[in-house]
Amino acid sequence: ESACLLPLSIRQIKLHTRGEYRVYGCALRLGDDQIAQLHEEGVELPEISPSPTTGRAEHAHYLDRLVDHAFAEGCSRVATFDMDSWPICEDWNGVCEGLVSEHVPVASVVRAEIGDSFPFPALTYLTREFWQAGQSSFSATQRGRLADEHRGDDNRLQETGSGILAQLRQEGRSFAPLYRTNTWDPHPIMCGVYADLVFHLGAGSRAPHLVTDRAD
Numbered sequence: 001e002s003a004c005l006l007p008l009s010i011r012q013i014k015l016h017t018r019g020e021y022r023v024y025g026c027a028l029r030l031g032d033d034q035i036a037q038l039h040e041e042g043v044e045l046p047e048i049s050p051s052p053t054t055g056r057a058e059h060a061h062y063l064d065r066l067v068d069h070a071f072a073e074g075c076s077r078v079a080t081f082d083m084d085s086w087p088i089c090e091d092w093n094g095v096c097e098g099l100v101s102e103h104v105p106v107a108s109v110v111r112a113e114i115g116d117s118f119p120f121p122a123l124t125y126l127t128r129e130f131w132q133a134g135q136s137s138f139s140a141t142q143r144g145r146l147a148d149e150h151r152g153d154d155n156r157l158q159e160t161g162s163g164i165l166a167q168l169r170q171e172g173r174s175f176a177p178l179y180r181t182n183t184w185d186p187h188p189i190m191c192g193v194y195a196d197l198v199f200h201l202g203a204g205s206r207a208p209h210l211v212t213d214r215a216d
Helices: 002-016 032-040 055-072 092-097 160-169
Strands: 079-080 083-088 106-109 120-127 175-178 192-194 198-200
Touching: 002 032, 002 083, 055 079, 055 120, 079 092, 083 120, 092 120, 106 160, 120 192, 120 198, 160 175
Parallel strands: 106 175
Antiparallel strands: 079 120, 083 198, 106 120, 192 198
16 A cells, blocks of 8 residues: 555645645655655655664654654754645645644644544644654653653553643643544544545554454
C-alpha cells in the first residue's frame, strides 16, 4: 500500500499547502526504490537515531525527533501527517494557523468517534513556542518530567499524541480539536475526514485488526 500512498500524500501536500514549507520524513523499513522516490519528491530524510522499541513507542520516537529537527532547522510551525493522511483543503495550514494562539498552541485531529481525547498525528499542527526540544513528546511515557507528572491522566498513555495532551495540561493550555466531519461514513474508523481539512485512510500499514473489531 505504501508504494501507492506515498506519491499521493506528497502530491496532496504540494497541492494544498500555501507559503514556504519543507517536508521531512523517516524512511523506516522502505526499499531503495521508495527512498529514491522520496528524494525525487523533495522529501528531506534527516539522520535519526534508531528507536529501541516498536509499535506506538517507535512511532512517537521518530515523530519527536523529526519535530526536534524541523524546529532546529528554523521552521516556525510543524504539522505531522501519517503515511496515510494528507490535506484536502486549499491553504489548510492557513486555517490551522488561525486556530492557534499563545494559550492554544496546538491544533489537531481527535478521534472522538472511538473515545480519544488527545491529539492524533494524522494532523497535529504545533507552534515553535510550545515545543520543548528534548522534553516534549508525542508519548506520555517518554522523555522525562512531562510524562512522569502526568501518568494516569489519560486511559491511553501509550497512544501517539498522549504526550502532547500531558504537556498542555501541565502548562494550563489547551488545543483546538479537529473532529470527524464525514457526511458519509464507509467505516467507523477508516476513511475519516477531519474538520474538512485532512483525510486519514487509517489502514496504511496496520495489521488487519481495529479497536472496533469484535473479539469473535
